[in-house]
Amino acid sequence: MTAFVLVSGGHTGGWIWRDVAARLRSAGAEVHAVTLTGLAERRHLAGPRTDLETHIEDVAQAIDHVDASEVVLVGYCYGIYPSAGAADRRLDRVARLVYLDSPMPQDGCSMLDQVREQMPQGAARERMLGMRERADAGGLVPAPTLAEWQAHGNLAGVSPEALARLARLASPMPVGPCEQRLRVSDAVAALATTGVFCTTGGTMDIATLEGLVAAGLPLVQHLADPRATFFELATGHWPMLSTPDELAGVLLRAAAGEGHRLAAPAAAHGGA
Known part of the structure; x- marks a missing residue:
């Protein structure tokens, strides 16, 4: 049996996977939706020492109990950072690492480092880089208001009911995990991977990634490995809320090794 360990992003918790988890279980899968320390129903555990290492251990413990x-x-959005860290510590247990509308974490970089270096200029970027200034004395960034979710959340496809639930259940986010630099070995890049791009309002899709691989960008060359697969979902940044059926189907296909594969650069074949 395949087990899915689902790791959400900032301001949310395991509750956000409710509909996707139900569909995966109905297909016979074991599902564990992780709530990271300091978020959702574990918000009371947040403190000044809550950092990325705390969240990596949360995910590693979830894997241990599968x-x-x-x-x-x-790993979804910020959740890919503790997921990558936990995968590095549990290489013998992780059959596939799925990047769900998330960045590609790099050793020695924090989430905010990568936002600063890679995210296009705009209000969303500036909002993320201003997390420390918005944090309270305990290092907690307040949850977005409904208006802020609507302005910055890329909520394409999310129903009014799902948006209301998101705004109601969202929790403060510890800023420490977003500032701490991730430390992972090269073994993480060697894992079987799947990337899922949400293309409505997003900045990356399969065609763009193929162009980066073809251009020889070193950061993405390993993604031409046959064990790396890719999917697109025509929705905004919250597919577990907007298209749970489609997302569950994609995750089941990813677990089976399905998906689009990138062509290796011509130079790798000695092409002209």
């Missing part, structure tokens, strides 16, 4: 022999680890 009964199935194969774990498909799904």
